[in-house]
Amino acid sequence: MKILILCVRYYPEQFSITNIAEKLVEFGHEVTILTGRPSYGYGRILPDYLNMRHEFVNGVEIYRIKNRARKKSTLSLIMEYISFYFGFNSFLRKHKSKYDVVFSHVHSPILTIISANKYCKKHKLKHFHYGLDLWPESLIATNTTSRNTWFYKIMLKISKDAYSKVDSIAFASPSVDWYFKNILHLNIDVKTIYQPSLSTQTFLSQEHYNSNIFNLVYIGSVTKFTGISMLADAVALLKDKNKLRVTIVGSGSELSKLDKRIKELNLLDYFELVGRLPADQVIKYYEKADAVFIPLLNNSYTSQMIPQKVIETLKLGRPILGMLSGDGRKILENANGAIFCEQSVEGIKAGIEKIMSLSIEQRKTMGSNNYTYFAEHPEFTLDYSCRRMIVELERVTASK
Numbered sequence: 001m002k003i004l005i006l007c008v009r010y011y012p013e014q015f016s017i018t019n020i021a022e023k024l025v026e027f028g029h030e031v032t033i034l035t036g037r038p039s040y041g042y043g044r045i046l047p048d049y050l051n052m053r054h055e056f057v058n059g060v061e062i063y064r065i066k067n068r069a070r071k072k073s074t075l076s077l078i079m080e081y082i083s084f085y086f087g088f089n090s091f092l093r094k095h096k097s098k099y100d101v102v103f104s105h106v107h108s109p110i111l112t113i114i115s116a117n118k119y120c121k122k123h124k125l126k127h128f129h130y131g132l133d134l135w136p137e138s139l140i141a142t143n144t145t146s147r148n149t150w151f152y153k154i155m156l157k158i159s160k161d162a163y164s165k166v167d168s169i170a171f172a173s174p175s176v177d178w179y180f181k182n183i184l185h186l187n188i189d190v191k192t193i194y195q196p197s198l199s200t201q202t203f204l205s206q207e208h209y210n211s212n213i214f215n216l217v218y219i220g221s222v223t224k225f226t227g228i229s230m231l232a233d234a235v236a237l238l239k240d241k242n243k244l245r246v247t248i249v250g251s252g253s254e255l256s257k258l259d260k261r262i263k264e265l266n267l268l269d270y271f272e273l274v275g276r277l278p279a280d281q282v283i284k285y286y287e288k289a290d291a292v293f294i295p296l297l298n299n300s301y302t303s304q305m306i307p308q309k310v311i312e313t314l315k316l317g318r319p320i321l322g323m324l325s326g327d328g329r330k331i332l333e334n335a336n337g338a339i340f341c342e343q344s345v346e347g348i349k350a351g352i353e354k355i356m357s358l359s360i361e362q363r364k365t366m367g368s369n370n371y372t373y374f375a376e377h378p379e380f381t382l383d384y385s386c387r388r389m390i391v392e393l394e395r396v397t398a399s400k
Contacts, residue, residue: 001393002030002098006116007065007105008084010035011057012046014279016308017105019198020130023386025059032099033060036067036084036092041221041276045069060163065091081149088115095264101129103389104166110135110155112335113162126167126396130389132195133302134176135159137183140300141225160184167396170389173305174328183301193389195308196382197315197374199283201254206317206367208288210335215245216321216352218287220309222252227297227323227343232261232271234348241270244356251276251287285318290363291339291355294332295323298343306331311380317371319363323348337370354357 001173002023009015010033021031037049055062065087068080092115102125108215113129120127136155139145145152163169164186171177172195180186202333211397222228248258248271255273262271274285286292292313304326313320320338322329331398332338339358341351358366380383 001390002032003101003103003393003398004032004034004097004099004119005103005364006034006088006112008036008112008252009040009107010038010062011277013040015036015107016195016198019196019382020105020389021060022058023382024390025195027386027390028391031060031095033062034088035062035064036087037064037069039067039069039080041385043069044144059120063095067220076345085111085115088112089118092119099125101122101125101393103393105130106131106135107133109323110159110162113166114158117162117165120167121165121286123139126399127207128168128389128393128396129170130193131169131171131176134171134179134305136161137179137301137342138299141297141302143224143299151174156184160186163188163189167399168392170392171305172308175301175304175327179301180303188199191392193385193392194311195306196385197287197311197380198279198308198382199312199315202315202317202371205287206364209290211290212239212243213245214290214356215247215288216291216293216355217247217249218293218295219249219285220307222250222255223250225297225299225302226254226256226295227325228295229258230348232265232267233345235263235267235270237345237349238352240353240356241267243271244270244352246270247272247274247285247289249274249282250275283316286313286318289318291319291321293321293323294328296325296328297344298389311374314370314374314380317367319358319366320370321351323351324368331373335370335373337366337368337373 005021007017011018024031037045039045053064066084067087070080102116102120104113106112116127136159169188170191170193174192177190180188180190200331259273294309296307306328310328310331322332322338322340323343339355341347
């Protein structure tokens with residue numbers, strides 16, 4: 001198949017769609033990406049991509065529109081979204097290549113789906129959507145708006161219309177099907193295709209557990225919907241904080257707030273803020289983790305979804321301190337390798353104390369349990385997820 005993928009994030013930005021596209025090429029398909037110039041996590045367009053419009057990377061053909069950079073302010077984010085919408089539409093109006101099917105992969109915004117729908121209608125193509133952000137629910141999760149505002153109601157209407165015109169929809173969490181039927185009131189059969197583990201490593205060594213310092217690691221976006229900013233206040237309450245080090249690997253809108261709070265509480269000796277790193281450099285922080293912190297605030301229906309960090313940490317065999325609910329929590333409960341804490345400063349403090357109190361053997365057992373659960377579920381792997389996507393792409397292409 002000749003597949004056109006629309007996505008707002010792609011290499012060198014670290015999102016799963018890069019791995020998915022390259023795996024589809026490995027399976028014998030021709031893949032073209034329509035995306036923007038990379039800026040996520042950098043606050044600017046990367047210099048090497050300022051004038052980049054067309055390239056090939058690992059067998060994938062990539063076209064890049066002239067999008068705005070994603071910066072910290074809400075206005076900047078809105079302007080970036082708008083630039084993608086008009087940039088995609090402008091490119092697709094003039095694009096002459098022929099495809100068998102269109103694949104949209106959306107973190108944000110919903111406008112990407114609308115662009116794909118327009119292109120599919122014009123060229124009589126089928127549209128497969130693989131979603132990671134749930135719209136308009138993402139606006140609630142990030143405190144951008146509330147349900148009783150005119151803005152939310154407009155976005156609800158736009159989202160329902162966009163989703164209803166897609167030929168096949170899959171999300172990375174089973175509970176999304178409930179959301180479509182009960183909140184969006186769309187009678188759509190939403191498939192579940194898990195967001196796969198992307199690490200080439202598996203079941204890391206547990207020898208480092210003999211250290212006298214407990215290293216709690218968070219790896220991911222430092223954003224509002226994680227609740228990560230509560231971590232500093234929680235550590236400040238610990239009596240045994242001298243035995244703890246907290247490592248934060250990632251960037252995002254809440255990083256400066258967290259950094260400021262750490263300094264206000266005089267906690268610089270207990271925190272290491274690493275910043276955003278290439279994927280191949282992240283693994284060393286998993287290697288030295290005594291436990292991985294996985295938070296997701298229960299403030300909207302998006303909290304029912306599975307953070308990719310869940311599956312990644314299972315594969316690497318690390319104990320988990322979880323502050324989450326929904327599908328992600330269910331997986332961790334079944335794996336039996338996590339301790340859970342309440343979504344509050346006191347709750348995080350109590351969770352840290354509990355996981356620090358475990359013996360080395362107990363931690364090793366938790367890590368082993370997590371890896372065993374991953375190994376018993378092939379649906380968490382990249383190969384499996386991509387084969388499921390191919391089945392859906394072939395099915396919708398063959399349908400009338």
